[in-house]
Amino acid sequence: MSADTPRETAETTADAQSDGPNYKHTLFLPKTEFPMRAGLPKREPEWLARWEDLKIYHRLRAKEGRKPFVLHDGPPYANGHLHIGHALNKIMKDMVVRSAQMLGHDSRYVPGWDCHGLPIEWKIEEQYREKGKNKDEVPVNDLRAECRRFAEHWIDVQRDEFKRLGCIGNWEDPYLTMSFEAEAVIAEEFMKFVMNGSLYRGSKPVMWSVVEKTALAEAEVEYHDHTSHTIWVKFPVIGGNPISSSEGDLRNFGEITDANVIIWTTTPWTIPQNRAVCFHPGIAYGLYKVTEAPEENWAKVGDTYLLADKLVEEVFTAARVEGYEKLRAVTPEELEAITCAHPFRGLDGAGGEWDYDVPMFPGEHVTDDAGTGFVHTAPSHGADDYNIGVRHNLPMTHNVLEDGSFRAELPFFGGLFTFDHKGREGKANPAVIDKLAETGALIARGKLTHSYPHSWRSKAPLIFRNTPQWFVAIDKPLGDGMDEYGTTIRERALNSIDKLGAWYPKTGRNRLHAMIEQRPDWVLSRQRAWGVPLTCFVRDLGNGEAEILRDEAVNARIAEAFRTDGADAWFADGAKERFLAGRNDADDWEMVTDILDVWFDSGSTHAFTLRDRDDGVWPADVYLEGTDQHRGWFHSSMLQSCGTRGRAPYKAVVTHGFALDENGQKMSKSLGNITAPQKVIEQYGADILRLWVALSDYSVDLRIGPEILKSTADSYRRLRNTLRYMLGALGDWDQGSSVDQDHMPELERWVLHRLAVLDGEVRKGYAEYDFQGVFQKLFTFATSHLSAFYFDIRKDALYCDAGDSMRRRAALTVMDALFHRLTTWLAPILAFTMEDVWLSRYPGDDSSVHLEDFPETPSEWRDEALAAKWSSIRAARRVVNGALEIARRDKVIGASLEAAPVLYIGDPDMAEAVRSVDMAELCITSALVLAAHEPPAEAFRLDDPAIGVVFERATGTKCQRCWKVLDDVGNHAHEGVCRRCDQALAGLE
RNA sequence: AUGGAUGUAGCUCAUUGGGUAGAGCAACGGACUGAUACUCCGUGGGUAGAGGGUUCGAGUCCCUCCUUCCAAACCA
Known part of the structure; x- marks a missing residue:
């Protein structure tokens, strides 16, 4: 079927029962298989499977000559199902990763998991208690093996849940803080602090749990009411x-x-x-x-x-x-x-x-x-x-x-x-x-x-107790020569914060700065089992001071052992002999059996991921996490990196707020106000969740709940239909019949101008992580400018013009440009739906919108003078609409094509602008008379007194094909049609 | 307690250096029936958290207080 043949449908004959001839089958009505209802919960998994088969992530890596862009993933903790906060975080990351790619980068994303730590260890201990086992009788490495299995299980669960959100990345090969390689690097990084002299053993009261017999970090302490004696x-x-x-x-x-x-x-x-x-x-x-x-x-x-x-x-x-x-x-x-x-x-x-x-x-x-x-x-x-x-x-x-x-x-x-x-x-x-x-x-x-x-x-009350702990001195000059940002960890961190200069939102900078300014030395040691040990040896000097062994050969043996056997090597029988082999003072030294604060693990991800992996780049272009990570990962990564590399491991930081319920309260089981991402996906689909993210202001706390999700789904439907209309219009359009910009009507050139402006706004918005701004602009454009204006006006030409009319071909040329831009611009946000739209037009085993870049948009499309002119034309149009609305309300007319209003414009420039276009076409009326003078008193006006409209009914007969009311209807070869339709019909024969 | 944020229409957000508070969605009303469980047009809706101050003039600047959130398990 060629572009010039109207599509015949079965119903046309059934419809042809009204008085005159029925010309519906001679129109170019939109035609598409694209469903109005998305069915996302059912169909999203199909696209996921497709992307898996296509190996999209790896295909993108194969594109050559692109500058790498790295968003470094902050590792979630592997101990449960995802909650809405995880979903928010990973969806935002996905928007960054996808938009960076489509902006022309080689955008790599290696997801990671935080695996060590007390929560998992405690779960295993709980299991022991249930079985009546005493954890102190279980060999350390058996306990560690159970912890490892526990983490592995939840990594698999979470990986599936993250993928279901539509997140693209190297899911087959994530980084894990418990991989042997990571454990080796964490130990190596720790030993840098041993070697540069910033590690010391101190005696300090710390929050101590007598139940768990361990020191707790501030992050592990919570406050509850307790009744104390007072004396x-x-x-x-x-x-x-x-x-x-x-x-x-x-x-x-x-x-x-x-x-x-x-x-x-x-x-x-x-x-x-x-x-x-x-x-x-x-x-x-x-x-x-x-x-x-x-x-x-x-x-x-x-x-x-x-x-x-x-x-x-x-x-x-x-x-x-x-x-x-x-x-x-x-x-x-x-x-x-x-x-x-x-x-x-x-x-x-x-x-x-x-x-x-x-x-x-x-x-x-x-x-x-x-x-x-x-x-x-x-x-x-x-x-x-x-x-x-x-x-x-x-x-x-x-x-x-x-x-x-x-x-x-x-x-x-x-x-x-x-x-x-x-x-x-x-x-x-x-x-x-x-x-x-x-x-x-x-x-x-x-x-x-x-x-x-x-x-x-354990919820047990704590005491402050003086204990020997291992600290990193953050105000001690390190003497490692990496002094560009300062000589101490604190100086380097504070300077890095300001010289980075890229904080989204800007308040994140102050928050981290204040925290690092005030913080005491970093307590690294924990008296636990599931983690990377503090790989060092000490001997008491007798006066309470400790000497730390500094021996590169020992360090190298430790790292090598960890690479082959994991950190379990530290706790294995004969470990001390293994690592101190060759030293004749081995008996003097004692192994430290504490493990590292897990924040040291995650603070080291930049080393074993960005620095060491083939797909890594150091430093990261951006870290993106929730605001709680000012205390957590942003902070620990900063300290760790300032101690080992002399500066921050990231160039920019994006922080987002927390998801609250619809009343701004935090979610909790007892309040019953939890929105689970799995439920949203089941009911609406992941794209609705993604759209919720794009509609929200992430710089503050976000709200979510049934009402908000419903309105999100409503917005989705509206946008989906606009895209569906484009698919229908483009139906079987042939690219070869496109029209040059110079030959296009002004209306089309106005759309191109809008696209050129949007192109800049979209690129800038994505580059600045302003998803809300991008989506709002695109949504307003699609609904207000396209659906309610451009498409509405062009329906006449698209449906009724001869197939090869310049006007129709120009509209379709523009429609094609719109299609390519809207689908790609929205793809980072609505990853599933844009694929749906794209495949509807470009089916094929290798086809995917996610393999595309944002199209180049010619700067010649920009035409500010035209935009200014059309802004005043649209103002005049609003007045016409207002006048038609009155006539409609008074039941004088129904459709706007029944009208032929008189438009009065007092301002000569504006009158000239309106005269230069077909104002009846723009107002979707059958005729329109322009009077270039002040409107009479009885004219309808809006704000501007110089623009007025006097309503008139269109005179003539309704064309049976295009429904315009014109005087010449009936005077042509084909029965009951106007001149334009007569010729169009002739062209079809 | 302290530090950092936050508060504008039912909802999501604009209002950038003080100058008549604006959009979209929802609600309501209407039109169309050639985007059809769609589309188009229109209407109503605000003590800008509360109070005080500076100013000719304050959502915007200052002060006090309040809400909610983060820092503090489940936490992004």
């Missing part, structure tokens, strides 16, 4: 240091000499570890005397206490004091000068354990919101306490063992538990409280329910 404790003042020029003995302090500093704490068990008391120089303190109290009260009449003024009332109420007086104010200088005794000082049976002096220090962390204004300070059991201890050289205590009990030799309290192995409170608190009461140091006690740290996994 108010006397620290007797026993002396003072000289203040400035005064004589320097106790007499200077007068009554303070006999007073007690009162502290308040919610952790009585830390009292035995007290080494100081802190106050805030900005808080007003006073000396108070108890004047009235019950007989047996702990706080006795005559006692004198140092307290913050603001908290006096509260303290005395708690202490059941009935009367008190303020003796005088106390200055910060005085507070700093005094010295206290530990409340357990000199007790019988204590063996002098607590006979040291307790100094007073100013501290910014002290507040007068609660307590007494004085903070009891145990350097081994709190972050602020630790910092004060470091600053003032206080000794660290080691009284609390890893199971949460006091060391056996501690007087009075040895063997008592803070929390026991099930996370329940032990006897340490009551014992300390009893002892304080017994010695008269306690003036009040109570209970307090407050937000308290708990283990994210």
Whole structure:
């Protein structure tokens, strides 16, 4: 069938029962098999299978002469089904990958998974517990093997779920942090920190779970309400240091000499570890005397206490004091000068354990919101306490063992538990409280329910405990010569952040910068099993310091062993001998058995993926993750890379918000407001999910739910129909009959202009990751400019003109240009539907829209003067439409072809513009009279008073073929038609 | 608690350096029946989170407060 033959259909004869002749079969009506209803849930899997067969990803790699573009995938954790956040993230990545490819790059995407870590290890331990197995009796490498199998299972599940979303990538060969090669590289990267001297063993209180017997990272801690003991404790003042020029003995302090500093704490068990008391120089303190109290009260009449003024009332109420007086104010200088005794000082049976002096220090962390204004300070059991201890050289205590009990030799309290192995409170608190009461140091006690740290996994309360841990010093000059961005990790990171200059959205820059500015040294060690070990050896130097073995040959043996056997090699029998072979001091060295923080694993993906793989390029063009990754992957990758490469491993960072429900609340099982991606795919199809992403503003949190998905599907349907119409119009158009731009009507040239403008906007939008902007522009164009304007006007020419009319051929030429651009421009977003559209026009085993690039769009298509002119023509058209609407409402006409309005235009330039085109054609009326002067009073107007329309009915007879109402209908060879249709019919014979 | 974000029509978003708050979708009404479970035309709809301030004039600049989210398991 040629382009010049109208398609005959079976119904035409059945239709031909009206009065006159029926010419429907002589029209070029749209014709397409493309279904109006997409049926995405059923059909998407077919396209996926097709892409698999076509090996699309690898075909694209084979295109030569393209500049590589690498989006480096942040690895999801392999322990469950995908949720909507994963879907959002991977769909956005897919839009980046596909658009970069179609913009002309060689766009590579290697998906990855994070495999090590506590969540998986815990799952396996749970399985052990269910079987009554004790995990401590299971060989480490057996446990690790089970963890590996667990991760492998979920990788397979998630891979299928990601592919179902339509994501293109190297799914057969992803990167895994647990592959032997990755484990070897992670160890090598770690050993760089060993060799450059930034790794050190420190003693630091960390959040410690006595249940899991491990230190937890901040990321592994959650806060829940917990009821704690509260105690108010006397620290007797026993002396003072000289203040400035005064004589320097106790007499200077007068009554303070006999007073007690009162502290308040919610952790009585830390009292035995007290080494100081802190106050805030900005808080007003006073000396108070108890004047009235019950007989047996702990706080006795005559006692004198140092307290913050603001908290006096509260303290005395708690202490059941009935009367008190303020003796005088106390200055910060005085507070700093005094010295206290530990409340357990000199007790019988204590063996002098607590006979040291307790100094007073100013501290910014002290507040007068609660307590007494004085903070009891145990350097081994709190972050602020630790910092004060470091600053003032206080000794660290080691009284609390890893199971949460006091060391056996501690007087009075040895063997008592803070929390026991099930996370329940032990006897340490009551014992300390009893002892304080017994010695008269306690003036009040109570209970307090407050937000308290708990283990994210066991939900057991945590303690701060002083433990040996391995740290990376982030403010130490590395001396590795990679100093372009700074000499320390922190300097390099902060400079990288600014010199990168590409943050989408820009707020991401500030967030990461603030976090890295404030963060302490990186705690790398975890006392767990499922991970990459800290591959180093230490020996104690006797003074508490540790020496780390720095031996390139040993390091090389470790890396080689990991490459062949995986990190299990570290935990295998004979490992130490294997790695230290040839060293005659092997007995001096001890293997570290801690494993690395999993953030070090994922922070090293740039090394074993971007640097080492054949398809990798270092640094990445872009990282793209949720906002939580400022604390996570963006952060750890930055630190790791600044320590090993001297700069960030990425050139740009895109962050997106979190998916919330329709009311902006976070999704949770208890609220029942979860939108599961699998459900959306089942009900609507993955393209609807992808469209939801494109319609949302990812720079803030996104909302999703039934109503939003429904409206997303509505938008989809509208767009789909516009594309369907193009397919129908192009039906069997022959490319050979195309028309040059110069010979096209202005309407067509206006469309080409719009395309040229859009071409720039689409390319810029994709390059800046502005999917919402791209889609909105394309959607508005397709619906407002094409469907409601251009297509509507051109239906007449397309259906009724002679097949070879210039006007018709020009329209189809433009339609073809539209088709190629819209399908490719939308392909990164609606990956399935655009393939559907493309294949409908270009079927074939090797055909796919995803093998195409965005078409080159000639710059000559741009014509700003024409655009300005047509903008005023469209303004005039809106007024005509308005006038027709009135006539319609009054039931004067139905179809606009029944009208022949008079259009008044006062502005001469605008009148000239309108005169130069066929305004009746543009308004889809049978005729239109232009009057180049101000409209009469009765004319219909919109905003512009110089444009008016007076409605007139079209005179003449309705052409039976094109339905225009014209005077010449009936005067031609074919019955009941106009001149144009008569000639078109003649051409068909 | 603290730090970082956020709030404009029922929904998704514009409003870039203060100057009469705009689109699309939805809703409602109408037309067409040659895009037909489509298409076209039209209508209504807003205390811009709340309060205060600066200004001739504030969604926009400043302050206070509030919502929700992230930093903090399941987390992108």
